[in-house]
Amino acid sequence: MFKYILPFVVICLALSCSTDEKPTPPKKVEKVVEAPKKQYDPSSVVSRTEEFFDWYFENSRELYKMRSSCIGAENGYHALDKKKLNAYTTWLKKTNFFSQAFIDVEHKRWSTECADEMRKIARKKQKIVGAPPCVFQGDIFLLIQERPTEEMREALSFSVKDQSDSTALVQYDERSALTWSSKDGSWKIDAWPN
Numbered sequence: 001m002f003k004y005i006l007p008f009v010v011i012c013l014a015l016s017c018s019t020d021e022k023p024t025p026p027k028k029v030e031k032v033v034e035a036p037k038k039q040y041d042p043s044s045v046v047s048r049t050e051e052f053f054d055w056y057f058e059n060s061r062e063l064y065k066m067r068s069s070c071i072g073a074e075n076g077y078h079a080l081d082k083k084k085l086n087a088y089t090t091w092l093k094k095t096n097f098f099s100q101a102f103i104d105v106e107h108k109r110w111s112t113e114c115a116d117e118m119r120k121i122a123r124k125k126q127k128i129v130g131a132p133p134c135v136f137q138g139d140i141f142l143l144i145q146e147r148p149t150e151e152m153r154e155a156l157s158f159s160v161k162d163q164s165d166s167t168a169l170v171q172y173d174e175r176s177a178l179t180w181s182s183k184d185g186s187w188k189i190d191a192w193p194n
Helices: 002-017 045-068 082-095 100-123 150-155
Strands: 071-074 077-080 159-163 167-171 177-183 186-189
Touching (some): 045 082, 077 100
């Protein structure tokens, strides 16, 4: 039996050692070259508006999510969630696009007007049905129901309608304009679009 196994082992050993395969060279790792980041001039209200909309198109879902999270539920009724409201206004400040006046008005609106609306609905014993009060029914900046497209983004053009040293009104489509204020050399949004 050994005489049958030995030739088989020798043949297997010879075949495994005599391959003409060349070692595979390591794959080239292509470097990904990132596009240069667009430079914005914080002292130019038009440049700042362009920067805002670049940010907005990337972060609009987060903005609406943070804003909507201010509404919680209590015993089956809509109720103001003060912790989420504080998180929202802190987040607005961190974006560096909204003035302190904007943030203060937004906080006050939620803690008074919106909270009052929710209390009125609860007093009427109307449990949570439909959209809660104080949420936007669509895109507040583009005044549309659907999610903005890249074409919409590229179609925006910005023109200064009124400007002083500390305030500006920049129109960005036929229906909407942003009110900006300048503090410490940087423009910030003062109010939701009008």
